[in-house]
Structures are given as C-alpha cells and as structure tokens.
Amino acid sequence: MKPVKINEGIYCLPAIDWNLRDFHGYATHQGTTYNAYLIVDEKVALIDTVKKEFVDELIDGINQIVDPKKIDYVVSNHTEMDHSGGLSKVMHIIGEDKPLYCSKMGHRNLTKHFQKKWNYQPVENGEELSLGNNTLTFIETRMLHWPDSMFTYLKEGKILFSSDAFGQHLAGLERFDDEIGDVIMPHALKYFANILLPYAELILRLVDKITELGLSLNVICPDHGIIWRKDPVKIINAYIEWSKQEPRRKAVVIYDTMWHSTQKMAEAIVFGLSDEGVDAKAMHLRSYHRSDIITEIMDAGAILVGSPTLNNGLFPTVSDFLTYMKGLRPKNKIAAAFGSYGWSGEAVKLINQELEAMKYEIVDPGLKVQYVPSQKALEECYQFGKKIGQKLLKLG
Numbered sequence: 373m374k375p376v377k378i379n380e381g382i383y384c385l386p387a388i389d390w391n392l393r394d395f396h397g398y399a400t401h402q403g404t405t406y407n408a409y410l411i412v413d414e415k416v417a418l419i420d421t422v423k424k425e426f427v428d429e430l431i432d433g434i435n436q437i438v439d440p441k442k443i444d445y446v447v448s449n450h451t452e453m454d455h456s457g458g459l460s461k462v463m464h465i466i467g468e469d470k471p472l473y474c475s476k477m478g479h480r481n482l483t484k485h486f487q488k489k490w491n492y493q494p495v496e497n498g499e500e501l502s503l504g505n506n507t508l509t510f511i512e513t514r515m516l517h518w519p520d521s522m523f524t525y526l527k528e529g530k531i532l533f534s535s536d537a538f539g540q541h542l543a544g545l546e547r548f549d550d551e552i553g554d555v556i557m558p559h560a561l562k563y564f565a566n567i568l569l570p571y572a573e574l575i576l577r578l579v580d581k582i583t584e585l586g587l588s589l590n591v592i593c594p595d596h597g598i599i600w601r602k603d604p605v606k607i608i609n610a611y612i613e614w615s616k617q618e619p620r621r622k623a624v625v626i627y628d629t630m631w632h633s634t635q636k637m638a639e640a641i642v643f644g645l646s647d648e649g650v651d652a653k654a655m656h657l658r659s660y661h662r663s664d665i666i667t668e669i670m671d672a673g674a675i676l677v678g679s680p681t682l683n684n685g686l687f688p689t690v691s692d693f694l695t696y697m698k699g700l701r702p703k704n705k706i707a708a709a710f711g712s713y714g715w716s717g718e719a720v721k722l723i724n725q726e727l728e729a730m731k732y733e734i735v736d737p738g739l740k741v742q743y744v745p746s747q748k749a750l751e752e753c754y755q756f757g758k759k760i761g762q763k764l765l766k767l768g
C-alpha cells in the first residue's frame with residue numbers, strides 16, 4: 373500500500389480492490405477502494421480500517437509512516453466489514469487496550485460483530501478528542517447508512533472523514549478529485565443511488581446540520597474512492613440535488629423476456645414514449661445490472677416494468693429487481709406494467725402489486741399480450757407508451 377499525504381501529518385491509506393465485481397449485489401465494474409486514514413500528531417489516531425483481506429497492506433502502509441504500536445487511538449466511523457474487517461488484527465498489533473472511539477450504536481454493533489472486550493469509548497454527538505495540534509469532533513449520522521454511522525471532523529484542517537457518504541466504488545491510482553476530473557461523478561451518483569438513496573431525506577437534514585454547526589470544509593475524505601479537496605462543495609451540492617429526486621421527462625422500461633415477446637413489447641413502448649417527447653430507454657434485466665438500472669431511474673419520472681408469466685409467476689430477474697428497488701425506495705415516479713403470456717398471465721397483476729406496495733402511482737392497469745405480439749398488438753404497445761408519455765408530460 374502506498375500512503376498518500378493529505379496535509380501535514382494526515383494520510384490516506386488506500387487499499388485498492390481492483391478485482392471486486394460484486395459489492396453485496398452492487399456491480400462494481402471497476403473495483404473499489406477502502407480508505408483508512410492516519411493522523412500523526414502528539415497522539416496518533418487511525419480512522420477506520422479496511423476489508424479483512426487487505427489488513428496486511430494497511431499495516432504495511434502504517435509502517436511506512438509510523439510504528440503501528442505508536443497508534444494511540446482508533447476511530448471506527450462505521451461497523452460494516454469493508455471498514456472494520458481489519459480491526460481485530462489492527463487492535464492485536466497496536467494493543468488491545470488502546471481506546472476505540474465509536475458511536476453508541478457502533479459500540480453495540482462492534483461488540484456483536486467481534487465479541488471482543490476492547491477499550492470502547494462511545495461518544496456523544498459533538499464530543500471532541502484532542503490529538504495535540506489537531507482536534508477531532510464526532511458527528512452522529514445515524515442511518516447514513518447504518519445505525520452506527522458517524523463522521524469525524526478535524527477542526528483545524530477543516531477535514532471531514534465522512535465514512536461511506538460522498539464515496540464511490542472505483543479502483544485506481546488517483547486519490548483526489550483534481551486528479552480525476554468530472555468522470556468521477558457518474559461513479560458518485562451510482563454509489564448514492566445504490567447505497568444512500570433510502571436515506572435521501574436524512575441527507576438533506578444532515579446538510580442543514582453541518583450548516584448549523586458552521587462547519588466549513590476544505591477536504592472531504594470518504595472511505596471509498598477519491599478525496600474531494602479541489603471542490604468539496606461540488607459533491608455536497610450533488611447530494612442535495614440527488615436527494616430531492618426531482619423527476620425529468622424520462623422513462624425507463626425495465627423488463628426480461630423468455631422468447632422475445634415481452635422484448636418486442638418493450639421496444640414498441642419505448643418508441644411510443646419517445647414520440648411523445650419523453651427521453652426513453654429500454655433496459656433488459658440480463659443485459660443491465662440491477663445497480664445500473666437503479667442509477668438510470670434516479671431522475672426518471674416514469675418506470676415501466678415488463679415480465680413474461682413463468683409458471684404463474686414473475687420471471688425471476690424481474691422479482692429480483694423489484695425486491696432490490698423496493699429496498700432503495702426511489703421516489704417521484706409514475707409506473708405501469710406490461711408483459712406477454714401463454715395461458716394464465718399473472719405477471720402484470722403481480723408487478724402492479726409490487727408497484728402499489730412501493731406507493732407508486734400506477735397510471736394504467738397494464739398491458740398484456742398473449743403469445744407473440746401481432747402487428748396490431750405492437751401498435752397497442754406503441755399507443756400504451758404514448759399514453760404513459762402523455763401522463764408524464766402532464767405532470768410538468
């Protein structure tokens with residue numbers, strides 16, 4: 373591991389996971405990084421660790437700066453194992469009695485995860501810890517995105533160690549926003565859409581809280597991806613915009629197909645939407661990963677979900693997608709269902725039930741076509757697309 377200096381005495385220790393392609397159901401097409409941080413002052417503090425498989429790299433990185441035994445404090449901003457996996461080995465090396473700072477929920481969760489009687493120091497929101505010339509302030513960020521989550525703010529350098537927030541899954545040698553440029557933004561959006569979206573309202577409140585606390589930020593250091601030092605306000609403003617989930621005149625048609633009938637329907641529907649002036653896109657569930665589809669629908673005003681009926685039920689990838697979407701709860705969309713069938717044809721009804729459970733406005737009972745769509749049926753699909761497009765445009 374190659375430590376990267378952020379400021380005098382402040383380092384990023386990035387473990388680069390080039391080969392990761394699946395992060396608990398999120399397609400990491402270009403890997404990821406796990407960033408720990410080291411602050412060397414009169415006291416030495418380590419903020420977060422890395423995934424267990426990379427802990428030896430982390431120890432090596434610390435050794436390039438300071439003897440790990442000289443670490444006085446460990447801060448755990450978040451219990452999830454991509455940041456705490458290395459904790460056991462780190463504590464073993466630096467001394468099991470070293471103070472371990474975490475939120476109250478972090479105390480509970482770390483205890484359950486590791487079953488170790490470490491020297492826990494659960495902190496209150498706003499509590500401070502002096503390292504000498506630098507002071508850490510702990511900021512509770514419960515449910516962003518776990519109950520234990522917190523930020524750590526370094527007052528003197530105005531550096532925010534933001535845990536998962538403002539992160540991106542991307543493996544690479546660039547460490548800072550000014551080294552990578554705007555190509556990072558789609559990665560940040562995908563991360564937001566797939567990790568933080570259910571907590572969008574909390575994010576808006578958190579931004580208010582940071583403003584109320586009067587915290588100014590020179591640098592934002594997330595636990596994944598690049599560090600925001602050139603323009604930290606840019607990612608904060610992007611989070612505010614994404615959290616609002618304002619819909620555009622855009623529709624995403626998500627579907628799977630057995631013998632191309634539902635596919636033909638989807639493609640005709642897309643033409644109907646497009647001819648109404650809607651930005652429309654068809655996404656086949658075995659060609660696009662669920663995590664990329666969620667990213668795509670972030671700013672869509674309409675989602676149309678299609679499935680053939682398979683053994684009286686939904687096609688498995690459609691069920692998978694609906695389950696995933698239900699958890700992430702994207703908002704401000706109208707919805708409709710469609711699908712082909714052979715004899716029983718339950719799929720449209722089942723999709724509608726799922727969409728209703730997600731509290732979407734279902735703007736049409738849905739469109740079913742038996743067997744292979746005829747030219748007449750494809751015209752109905754086209755008109756179905758136009759109808760949904762008109763409803764979307766009426767919303768403004």
Ligand code: FEO
Pocket residue numbers: 450452453454455517536595596
């Ligand atoms: Fe990067 Fe919630 O862990």
